[in-house]
Amino acid sequence: MKKKKKQLLFIFLISFSLLGQSQEIEKKNAFAISIGSPGLGLEYARKVSPKLNAKVVWQTFKLEDFEKEDLEIKDDVVDLLATIESSIIDLGIEYLPFKNSSFKLTTGLGLLSKVNANALITYTEDVKYGDITITKENIGEINADVTWSGVAPYLGVGFGRPVPKKRFGFGVEFGTYFTSSPDVELTATNLLSPTSNQKENLKEALDTFKFIPRIQIRLAYKF
Template identity: 25%
Template sequence: MKKLITTLAAMLFCLTVLAQQSAAQITYNRHALNLREQDELYRDALKNDHVTPGFVSPVSVQLLLGSQGVGADIKYGFLPRLSGRVGFGIIPVNAGRNFHFSSFKVHGQLTSRFSNLHLLADYSPFATQSIRVVGGASYLIKGNANVIISPTGGYHIGSRSVTKDQLGAIYANAYWKGLAPYLGIALFRDFPDKVFNVNLDIGSYYLSSPATSFTGTELLSDNDDNAKQFNKNMSGYRWLPVVQVNFNFRLK
């Protein structure tokens, strides 16, 4: 009887151990399955650029020099292939030269003032980030282009001589303002590997139609027809090309 009880107790103990081992194995298998599923989801995310091992969002300051003048940006990397930048650009231009207009010499003076705030996004279709598509918009705070054409000397009309002050001057002006969408490409790496790098932007802003004026003084004051033609000619000047070099200094 004692042996029977001992045998039954031993069998019960073995069954209990086996049950615990089976439960532990089931729990382990479920845990391993969850880990595999998580790993698969993680790998899928990597393929779609949602996650990158050890990825730290880079931050840099970018100095601009090009056709939209000089300026600066703050850049932030949201994902390995997607970054954004916000900044400003300023164009201060003053230029003058003498040339012949019809049969007499004149002096032309060009003054241009453009300033903008822009918000752009860079997306790289390639892992190397050597080529990026850039899109966004700019708010044109000021966009003025002014030309003054004035004679450099007197002029003879038949037997009559007139001075340059009597002839007067012509003033042509164009004004742009408001939102301007931007589309372009960027070449070379978005952010420096270490501290500094240089990249390039090529694209264009699409401006609103400009307001214009075309006036004259003294003998050149009758310009109604010329003003209409000037406005018609300038209405198509809505593209502002951008070719600029960017100097990047990485902060993080």
């Protein structure tokens, strides 16, 4: 009887040990939601090594029909109607250089499927030149459309492990996309029609806008 008890105890201890080992298997995946300058994001991350993680992020944002009235441009007062939207897919790698710190360096490629800004400018009121009055309808309107597209590398720094140590983890990241010059479309109507000839000047002015900020706050769930 004692021998059987010892056997049962041995089997129990072996089973408990194996169960403990199975529970200690490291979870290397995480799902996260984020919000920031690229918009609302959904993320999947995979731990490759103790210091290296890979991730895929889809981010989207849309601000439609944003109105700004009585905007002063030089000596003119105009109304602005703007729409901004973006859709970006990130393929990235995050490196944690310090063992006991969540500080990280991030790099990767952003697939800019659609990053667009559209602005419609109209005069707020009629314009007078001496005794002559030109109605705002006859003055016309200006429509500017700016689009970034293609593949944009990005770099950044932040805090927060892509795959957190505990079940949930919080993180923040600061960086930028490095883009090419945007495509520009400029149209104008009525008396403002000659303004459309300034398309190249506007494009040259936007050549400096080759950096799109990438600021994110994220909440991750490990599984």
